[in-house]
Amino acid sequence: MSDHGVSQTNNSETEEEEELRRLLVPDIHDLPLTPPSAVDFNFVAYFSPDFIKPGHDQYVYRHANGLCVIGLAPTHVAFKDEGGITAVDFNVGKSDRSNFKVTGKRKKNAQHFESNTALCKVCTSNESYIVRCCVKGSLLEVNDRLIKQPGLLNTSADREGYIAIIMPKPADWLKIKNSLLSSEEYKKMREAS
Incomplete structure (x- = not known):
C-alpha cells in the first residue's frame, strides 16, 4: 500500500x-443554562385552572408509566394569603385519606375516586380550601409529610409539596386530558388575567 x-x-x-x-x-x-429538573425531565405538566371554584388551580404531572402527581399550581388562591398555607388535613369526606395504605403490585386497597372527589383540605390563617383529585382514578398515595410539614406547600409545592399520586385508567386519562391545559396554555391564560 x-x-x-x-x-x-x-x-x-x-x-x-x-x-x-x-x-x-x-x-x-x-x-440549557440550567439542566432540567427530574420533574421536568420525567413528567409532562398539565394544569386544571379554576377546578370547580375560581382560583383553585391545580397541576397534574403525568409520568410515562401513567401515574399522575396532583398538587397546587403556583396561582392557587391559597398562596395569595399573607401567611401562606399553615395546615393540611386529609380527613375529608367519610375517611381520613392519610390512614389508608396501598400494597403490592396490584395496588390492593387503592380507593377509586372521581375527578371531583376531595383529597384534602389546605388551610391558611384566614381560609380553608378543598383540594380535589382532578383526575378520575385510583388513589395510590397521599403526601402525609404535609400533615407535619404544611410549609412544604409554600416552599416546594411542585416537588416535595405534592398532594397525592393517582393512577387513572388509560381511557379515563384520555377523557380528562382534553380538559387540561399544557404549561404554555396555562401561563398564557394566567398572564392574560
Missing part, C-alpha cells in the same frame, strides 16, 4: 471519529 492510500484511510477514520464525537458529545452552546 502506498503512502497515499494510508493517508486516505487515516483521514476517513478521523472523519468517523469526529462524526461520532459530534453525535455523543453535545455542543456546549446547545445546552
